[in-house]
Amino acid sequence: MYDPEELDAIRDAKESWESGTYGETVDRFGERKESFTTDTGGQEVDPLYTPADIPDHDYREDLGNPGEEPYTRGVYSTMHRGRLWTMRQYAGMGTAAETNERFNYLIDQGSSGLSMAFDLPTQMGYDSDAAMAEGEVGRSGVAIDTLDDFETVFDGIPLDEVSTSMTINAPAAVLLAMYIAMGDKQGVPREQLRGTIQNDIMKEYIARNLYIYPPEPSMRLITDIFEFCAGEIPSFNTISISGYHIREAGSTAAQEVAFTLGDGIEYVQAAIDAGLDVDEFAPQLSFFFNAHNNIFEEAAKFRAARRMWATIMEERFDAQNPKSKQLKFHTQTGGSTLTAQQIENNVVRVSYQALAAVLGGTQSLHTNGKDEALALPTEQSVRTALRTQQILAHESGAADTIDPLAGSYYVENLTDGIEEDAFEILEEVDRRGGMLEAVKSQWVQRQIQDVAFERQREIEDGERVIVGVNKFEVDEEPEMDLEEVDPEQEQNQRERLEAVKADRDSDAVDDALASLREAAQGSENVIPHIIDAVKSYGTVQEVSDVLREEYGEYKPGR
Incomplete structure (x- = not known):
């Protein structure tokens, strides 16, 4: 914390600079925009940040050291100096055999984790021969009907050596059971199985609508998974509480944090109400966030979320185990930011988003393929996306020191601002009876829809520049190969x-x-x-x- 007299002197110096050196230049040459704001929050961005913008900042209380509360600087003491983030590439091709081929390709190319995408029928709990499945089998991911499909997907892939993330929610218990059964068939001790099941039904009610059962029995399934996994597969993350899809639906960064942590609060409370001890299941909780284009806002978002979760777990749930308070998260670059126009630009977008995730201290990362605005990514696009992470890890220096943005007056101000805004949203959620009630009443959905509408208006009016879409357009697009699903695969x-x-x-x-x-x-x-x-x-x-x-x-x- 700065001495009050020193802060006054800093404020005076800044005012002098604003009216003199800076102000005279602006009067003469102007600035490139009338106002500057953060990407989604609309927070005004000042031309210069000083200690006066974080006057109450306390290093030990607000930052601390990596691996120690409040975990602003990271949940592990060495972070990426000790071990790089898990490089997961989302994959799931039409058939189990094709998915196995893609998984083996990714492992050969240096991927350190697998991320499994399922087709729409599987996500909705239907088999490929169901009338509801017609025309959708294998389209948005791999079709899984029985354990036989899992045996093909993981043929030659030792589950005691590979961490697997599965993006499945309503039927999560079924796919997790198949993964456990597959491990049993391989002879892998259950305690050695590693990975994550998304298992986040709340965000389905909020953003994706891929639900099956009503909220109450859905929560029962989730708490059954918590209880079973705590005893049987303790190294497996039982849920990936997802802000990713909330952000994809149009939320601000602060809303993404607030609604995601609000869902987390709902799951923790449901498990406690079911008789589970918080410190038995909470260490297996994980989170899933989006990374968008504003590097500083995104890095600040991740830092704020970590600090908030530590506070929530301690103050709301009296968690004693340090691991219960550690927000561990996976990041995926923003699918909604990808454009069909000038798709090569997406490589650049993904690179900046990946940088934000690493600077923010992610535990694992998926980088989107440049062509995902049009189709499933090709093998070449997947390789480029993976190479983006590898270059970031081994050539950029971004992973060489822990929390390199800490102490930046701007980043700390953003971190504090996102935390303050997110806690205000959570207070409103509490007034509405908690996340489950706020979702049932559609209040959460309306908040996100309002932001999404305003953002689209800004794009259409040209207030928000999307390179290649509403500015710097070209008349012709180069032809490129796209991944296609063989229509015979369904039969x-x-x-x-x-x-x-x-x-x-x-x-x-x-x-x-x-x-x-x-x-x-x-x-x-x-x-x-x-x-x-x-x-x-x-x-x-x-x-x-x-x-x-x-x-x-x-x-x-x-």
């Missing part, structure tokens, strides 16, 4: 599913599903029963349908 996947059903022990499947139904009707943890069902080659839809029948399906507004 092939259905035939594959039919063959598995014909070959399995149907009585074993029926028995496992009956046991699952009984557990779902009572209070017994359902995860062991789901594992038994998928080990007998019960399908994603068969398991999901049992839960649909017991829990019902969510209809917004009803």
Whole structure:
């Protein structure tokens, strides 16, 4: 903290500079814009920041050291000096065999973690032969119907050596069960399985709408996963509480932080209400954030989120285990920032976004392919995206020191500002009965929609420059190869599913599903029963349908 007299002297010096050196230059030559604001928050950006902009800043209270509370500077003592972030590339091609090929390619190219994308039917708990699945099988990711598909996806990939993230939510318990079953088949001790299941149903109600069950039974499934994994797979992250899709829907940086941590609060409270001890499951919680173009705002966002979570876990939930207070997060570069026009520009956007994530202290990172505004990324685009991370790690120097932006008057002011704004939003959420009630009433969705509408207006009016879209356009776009899904794959996947059903022990499947139904009707943890069902080659839809029948399906507004 600065001495009050010294701060007064700094303020006087700045005022003198503003009216003299700076002001005279502006009067003579002007500035390139009438006003400067942060990318999404609309916070006015001053021409110069000094200690007077963070007058109450206390190093030990507000920053501390890496690996120590309040974790502003990072959750680990060595951060990227000790170990680089996990370089995950999101992948999931139409068939299990193609996904296995892409996974092996990424490992060969130096990827240190796998990130699995699923097609729409799988995400909604339907098999490839369902009427609802027609035309969507393998389109937005890999089609997974049974454990047989998982066996193909991970053929030759040792699960005790590779960390896997799975982007799946409503049927998360089913896909997690398949991953555990796959590890059992490989002979990998369950405590050695590493990775993350997204398992974040709240953000589906907020932003993506890929839900199946109503909120209450959905929360029951999540807390069952927390309880089971704490005892069986302690190195696996049981949830990835996602601000990514909230930001993709149009939120500000502060809203992304507030609504994400608000979802986290809801999950922690639900688990405590279910009888779990906070320090038993909280260390396995993880988060998932977006990285957009404003490097300083994004880095400040990550730093603020870490500090806020430590405060929340200590003050709201009386967490004692330091790991319960550590916000560990994965970052993905902003898909909504990618443009179909001049797609080569996306390589540059992704590079800056990745830099912001690293400067902000991410634990793992996915960099988007330049062509993802148009299709699934090609092998060449995936390689370029991975090389972006590798150059950042090994050539840029950004990972050589911990929290290199700390102490910047501008960054600390941004960090404080995002934290203040996010806590104000959380206070309003509390007044509305918590995140679940705020989502049910559509209040959260309206807040995001209002921002998204205003941002689109700014783009259309030219107030917000998008290079290649509303400024610096070109008349012609170069041709490029795009990844395409073979239309015959859908029929092939259905035939594959039919063959598995014909070959399995149907009585074993029926028995496992009956046991699952009984557990779902009572209070017994359902995860062991789901594992038994998928080990007998019960399908994603068969398991999901049992839960649909017991829990019902969510209809917004009803």
